[in-house]
Amino acid sequence: MTKKEIISLLWVSLITGVFFFTFFTGDKTIQNLILSILVASLYSLVIGGGNGVVNNLLSRKFSWIEHTRTRAVLGVIAVLFVNAALVLLCNYVNFVLIQNVPFSKFFSGSVGFVNWLMINIALLISAFLHAKSFMSEWKKASKKEVVEQKLIAKSANAQFESLKNQLDPHFLFNSLNVLSSLIDENPNQAQRFTSSMSKIYRYVLEQKDKELVTVEEELDFAKTYCELLKTRFEDSVDFEFNVNENDRKSFVVPLSLQLLLENCIKHNFATSAKPLKIKIYSENGNLIIENNLQQREQVKESAGIGLSNIVQRYALLTKHNVYVEKSDAFFKVKIPMLTQKITPMTTTNDNEKAAYDKAVKRVDELKGFYGNLISYCIFIPFLIFINLRTVPEYQWFWWPLFGWGIGVVSHAVKVFGIGSDWEERQIRNYMKKEEENNKKWK
Known part of the structure; x- marks a missing residue:
């Protein structure tokens, strides 16, 4: 004590x-x-x-x-x-x-x-x-659970913000590299590129702080970005868009297409004789970016910002995974299209919610039993006192003593003994027997 x-x-x-x-x-x-x-x-x-x-x-x-x-x-x-x-x-x-x-x-x-x-x-x-x-x-x-969940959410939020902050300098660095090349090759195209890049960079600044954007918004941005790439590579790069209209209202992480398009250009060579063909289409709830594999030799190891950034952001937002497929002929990335805007860094999944609801129900059952027991312990002695003080020759207190007592015992058996688990097992057993009987008659 x-x-x-x-x-x-x-x-x-x-x-x-x-x-x-x-x-x-x-x-x-x-x-x-x-x-x-x-x-x-x-x-x-x-x-x-x-x-x-x-x-x-x-x-x-x-x-x-x-x-x-x-x-x-x-x-x-x-x-x-x-x-x-x-x-x-x-x-x-x-x-x-x-x-x-x-x-x-x-x-x-x-x-x-x-x-x-x-x-x-x-x-x-x-x-x-x-x-x-x-x-x-x-x-x-x-x-304790609330504190732990808050810490998890804060940690995930900080991680998510860190990933999003990679996008701004990454895009600017690559765009300036393209612009630097165009200045020597074609000054007029460099001027048009600079004008288009300002529009695209405005989109980057507007969308990078969002958790999700619509597929339609991302496609419009990707098409504009592809025009810039087309300006530089001309007929060495070919783009094909084939996304279902029904999928355009779904959601993806912002700038995902731009990062994946950059990856295609960065890791593959493109010439007029052997153009790089990039397809963007939807299939089975995924937005797919596919290119024919023309892998170039890397002078230095890639920093891995593009694809890993997308994978990590999706991991923080949803249970759906990003899939990568690679063969001798093609390289394909599938990013899930989400059907509704979700709250990022959700730390409670369906199983945890079900467990929480079950725990709340269990607490209510225990509170009900203890309330019943406390009431019994209070009122029965009071009734006995009243009975013995008023008409001690007729001890009527035995009726509520045993009647209510049986109720308390039954309540205890239900809460601590048989309970709903027993009922669920009996229902499952009964349903199983019915299924077996139906199979026998078939």
């Missing part, structure tokens, strides 16, 4: 002792006040401390989050046996040792009723402590 818990129990002892001394003690003396506080301390420290120790021991061995059912079942067993033993111990010290009540009357008469009443009160307090422990552990686990 912690120091804070011990101090709380001492305060409870003091308040309880003063309360019983004020309202239930006839001889108001200092000795009786001290005795009343000591007896209250006995009950508080032994019962409260014992339940605290058992609760902490069970929580260390069996987590409320990972072993919910085992922890709950052992908690119910511990509540019943530990509290009964602790209450009887305290009552034995109080009545037999302090008040000199004969042991033969310990389990009968008024002392027997006090035993029963105190056990129910102890069960109520213990049930409250276990429920509080469960809610505390669940809140800690929820807060």
Whole structure:
């Protein structure tokens, strides 16, 4: 037990002792006040401390989050046996040792009723402590999960921003290289290229901060960019666009086509005799960029910004993968077209959401059971007290005691024993038998 818990129990002892001394003690003396506080301390420290120790021991061995059912079942067993033993111990010290009540009357008469009443009160307090422990552990686990998800999201967001920031200087560097070549070869084309490049660069600045753009927007940009490449390479490069109209409203990562077109030019040679043919088309939910393979020898190793950038950005946005196919005749890249705009860096997939919903349902079931148990422990002793104070010759309290008790037991069996898993298994077994019977008749 912690120091804070011990101090709380001492305060409870003091308040309880003063309360019983004020309202239930006839001889108001200092000795009786001290005795009343000591007896209250006995009950508080032994019962409260014992339940605290058992609760902490069970929580260390069996987590409320990972072993919910085992922890709950052992908690119910511990509540019943530990509290009964602790209450009887305290009552034995109080009545037999302090008040000199004969042991033969310990389990009968008024002392027997006090035993029963105190056990129910102890069960109520213990049930409250276990429920509080469960809610505390669940809140800690929820807060921990939220913090972890925020860290994951921040990390993924930073990574995504870093990838997008590669696009701006990468595009500018390659475009300036093209422009530098055209200045010597054809100054007039270089001037037209500069004008077109300003329009394209405006698109780069507008789109690079977006997570997704429509296929139609990306195609329009790609066609303009292909015109620039055509200006430089003339009939050495041939472009073919064949994207279905229905796919144009789908989404892709921005500047993906520009990066892949650059890759085609960068890694392949193109001449009038052997032109580089680049096809852009849609198929089976993918936007495909395909070129005939005319691989050139690399003077230096590629930095790998283009394709790897696209792969990493898609990995952060969706579970759909980017596919690369290569043969002796062609090189093909398939990028998935997404049917709806998604929130980037989503950290909870369908399985996790289903698990979360199931966990929420489980928490509601446990809260309902503990609420039922606490209500039973509160109202049944109250009804017994009312019954014995008013008409002790007719003990009607047994009816709600057993009726409600059966309900609590049934609730416990449903939550910790059979539960919905059993129902689902029975339904699956029944459906399986029906399928087998149908096969036999066919």
